[in-house]
Amino acid sequence: MLKPKIHTMEELSSAIGVSRPTLSRYFQDPSKVSRTSANRILSGLERVDYTPNFFATRMNRKTTGMIGVIIPYLNDLFFTRLLESIETAAMQAGYTVITQCSHADPAIEKRAAETFLSMNVDGAIVAPLGNHSDLQVYERLNDRLPFVLMDSRPDTLSDVDFVGTDHLQSTGAITEYMCRVGAPPVFLAMPRVNFNALEREAAYIKKMNELGFEPRVIGVDPIDKHDHFEGHGLAVLDDMFSRQELLDASFLCANDRVAIGALRAAAKHGLEPGALRRGGLRIAGHDDYPLCPFMTxxxxxxxxxxxxxxQAAVDRLLKKLRGENIDNNQVILLINGALKLRESA
Amino acid sequence: MLKPKIHTMEELSSAIGVSRPTLSRYFQDPSKVSRTSANRILSGLERVDYTPNFFATRMNRKTTGMIGVIIPYLNDLFFTRLLESIETAAMQAGYTVITQCSHADPAIEKRAAETFLSMNVDGAIVAPLGNHSDLQVYERLNDRLPFVLMDSRPDTLSDVDFVGTDHLQSTGAITEYMCRVGAPPVFLAMPRVNFNALEREAAYIKKMNELGFEPRVIGVDPIDKHDHFEGHGLAVLDDMFSRQELLDASFLCANDRVAIGALRAAAKHGLEPGALRRGGLRIAGHDDYPLCPFMTxxxxxxxxxxxxxxQAAVDRLLKKLRGENIDNNQVILLINGALKLRESA
DNA sequence: AAAAGTTTTTTACATGCGTCAATTATTGCT
DNA sequence: AGCAATAATTGACGCATGTAAAAAACTTTT
Incomplete structure (x- = not known):
């Protein structure tokens, strides 16, 4: 890099003969400056190496153009896909996304929230940790910022906007499907890492009752808080199959990662789950984890x-931070899930 | 939240009767302030709501305490695990990690690098995009900052530190293993998203030659740049098996995600890959993707x-940014891979 | 060519906090 | 109690930029 490094706008100003305030306006929006000035600046920037200081600009602007996102896990393709769609939507709207991962630790989540506040982000989107998370963190963010909760919803929070899947619909749909084409399913719960775990369980029970079947839930050890879903599914069903129980049952797993573990347990015991073999073992999941089509x-x-x-989370957030939040009501947006019928059930 | 919000240190100073510079030192390191002052501040903070402004602090400190990390994909558990280990190591050392994902786009990668520079991060760690990435970006970062490249190495970069797997060793080891317990493997390449793709291929060929076997590589369409590894593995082998070719071959896949696709192709054709059935189809991968133990x-x-x-990437970076980089030589740290023998090969 | 309008520059102040030299308070010692 | 030594605090200045108002330069219109 041969270009001389320039550190401040002041220097740049005297280096290319354009006043500093004009430069300031140029860097915020080139169209706010006359054609001639813009050209002079542009050609000047080709001769020197200068980038406005990130912190100095952000400190003084009334709007930082950043939105903060907190997710609980990074090692989960569901959340990374969610993150990706948020980043795409935010980028299109001209916002920068700052991501923090709470690593399933309420203390880290709280710290991340405080960081966002101290950065004056324009808004925040959070996928909550779960039932061991500190709800005050969300309330505080909601009080101070345009804020949207995502994916999993603590039902005790009354004034917080939410975007997520309609589990009553999604879990209901697959429960109904399983009942329709085979034996009524047993629900294989997942470690209660978030509120969705309970919602899906409840949705399953409700649908089963509606259809006149007896719900049956294979619960989880409440101590068991870790997020090793596949391991959980494998361990529970391995144990079950070893005792020769439920060898030809239908299983609805609380999520796909648990289901992947379940599939493994089946294979380990020489069982071949599948929709095509009526009367036999079946296994289904929830989420459409990217690897679902590649399982056997x-x-x-x-x-x-x-x-x-x-997309909806970002849309809602933008609406709020642009002040288009005319009706100040809580918005809860529940999005339908879509059945993906494959071989296993 | 009942506590009154306080925006500046100045206000806080007059609110709790401690001078502002003392507050400043307290927030940087509470031990830099006398016991009595610390207590007074602490009790004061219980009555009001104040957090130092992130940008203002960062702007003025000579060191920001932040390190920037760029990874090419988020939808890949390999990179998220890497990220997690970096975050853990950095957090322990008292640094904050700012993550950016380039989404396989050189322009985004470049912008992310510029952002880091304008933020005065103390150092940067980057997992390169691949052979379509702009090497000048890495050179520029390396010139301006303590910098470490990670995972995949452009061999034309001569003065840049690197930490990654020793593919000659890792790929060599599994090639050797496969030759030892069965038919010499065919190498199923992956889309050339990064330099590792080529390194592994080269390591395979080298080891095969060493062992006196004829290497055979199933290449990829050079146009095919997408990262849908599983789909690639499935498509290639599905096609192959449909033509009744290589039905009982040994496949070494360039990574596990390709291998997962390969497993699926095998299952689709009723084939059962496995080490235990000598003489039959075998499939192995590379990386130890978290789902490997749950595949069938x-x-x-x-x-x-x-x-x-x-850990090593962070260690090396810290050493550089602390000025302990006595010998100014390029450090290339190659870490051994470990065989994970399971059922498929 | 003068008036009106637009854009740019200048000037001056603001942001929130780091930092250092100078000052003040505290402690230890006799 | 008095003094020196040490620790803590404070005042003043700096950082890199945003922003508003007033002055100056440039364009367009008539």
């Missing part, structure tokens, strides 16, 4: 519309 | 030591 057998599931959720 | 059959692979790589 391919995994039947309900897709969460990740793109729509991310 | 479980996937034999070579694990990249993600934790060690992340």
């Amino acid at each position: 057998p391919t995994l039947t599931t309900v897709a969460q519309d990740v793109t729509a959720i991310g | 059959p479980t996937l034999t692979t070579v694990a990249q030591d993600v934790t060690a790589i992340g």
Whole structure:
């Protein structure tokens, strides 16, 4: 890099003969400056190496152009897909996304929220940690910022906007499907890492009752808080199959990662789950994890519309931070899931 | 939140009767202030709501305490695991990690690098995009900052530190293993998204030659730049098996995600890859993707030591930014992979 | 060519906090 | 109690930019 480094706008100003305030306006929006000035600046920037200081600009602007996003896990393709759709939507709207991962730790989540506040982000989107998370963190963000909760909803929070999947619909749909084409499913719960775990369980029970079947839930050890879903599914069903129980049952797993573990347990015991073999073992999941089509057998599931959720969360946030939030009501946006019928159920 | 909001240190100073510079020192390091002052501040902070402004602090400190990380994909558990180990290591050292994902776009990668520069991050770690990425970006970062490249290495860059897996060793080891317990493997390449793709291919060929076997590579369409690895593995082998070719071959896939697609292709054609059935189809991968133990059959692979790589990258970066970089030589740290023998090969 | 309108520059102040030299308070010692 | 030594605090200045108002330069219109 041969260009001389210039550190401040002041220097740049005297280097290319354009006043500093004009430069300031140029860097915020080139169209706010006359054609001639813009050209002079542009050609000047080709001779020197200068970038406005990120912090100095952000400190003084009334709007930082940044939105903060907190997700609980990074090692989960569901959340990374969600993140991607948020980043895409935000980028299109001209916003920069700052991502923080709470690593399933309420303390980290709280710190991340404080960081966002101290950065004056224009708004924040959070996928909550779960039932061991500190709801005051969300309330505080909601009080101070345009704020949207995503994916999983603590039902005790009354004034917070939310975007997520309609689990009553999605879990209901797959429950109904399973009942229709085979034995009524047993629900294989997942570690209660978030509120969705309970919502799906409740949705399953409700649908089963509606259809006149007896719901049956294989619960989880409440101590078991870790997020190793596949391991959980494998361990529970391995144990079950070893005792020769439920060898030809239908399983609806609380999510696909649990289902992947379940598939493994089946294979380990020489069982071949599948929709095609009526009367035999069946396994289905929830989410449409990207690997579902590559499992053996391919995994039947309900897709969460990740793109729509991310897009809607950003849309709602933008509406709020642009002051278009005319009616100050809480908005809860529930998006339908779509059945993905494959081989396993 | 009942506590009154306080925006500046100045206000806080007059609110709790401690001078502003003292407050400044307290927030940087509470131990830099006398016991009595610390207590007074602490009790004061319980009565009001104040957080130092992120930008103002960062702007003035000579060191920002932040390190920037760029990864090419978010939808890949390998990179998220890497990220996690970096975050852990950095957090322990008291640094904040700012993550940016380039989404496989050189322009975004470049912009992310510029952002880091304008933020005065103390250092940067980058996992390169691949052979269509702009090497000048890395050179520029390396000139301006403590900088470490990670995971995949452009061999034309001569003065840039690197931490990654020793593919000659890792790929060599699994090639050797496969030759030892069965038919010499065919190499199923992956889309050439990064330099590792070529390194592994070269390592395979080298080892095969060493062992006196004829290497055979199933290449990729050079146009095919997308990152849908599973789909690639599935498509290529599905096609192959449909033509009744290589039905009982040994496949070494360039990474696990390709291998997962390969497993699916095998299952689709009623084939059962496995180490136990000598003489039959075998499939192995590379990386130890977290889902390997849950595939059917479980996937034999070579694990990249993600934790060690992340830790080493951070260690090296810290050494550089602390000025302990006594010998100014380029450091290339290659970490061994470990065979994970499972069912599939 | 003068008036009116537009854009740019200048000037001056603001932002929130880091930092250092100078000052003040505290402690230890006799 | 008095003094020196040490620790803590404070005042004043700096950082890189945003922003508003007033002055100056340039364009367009008549």
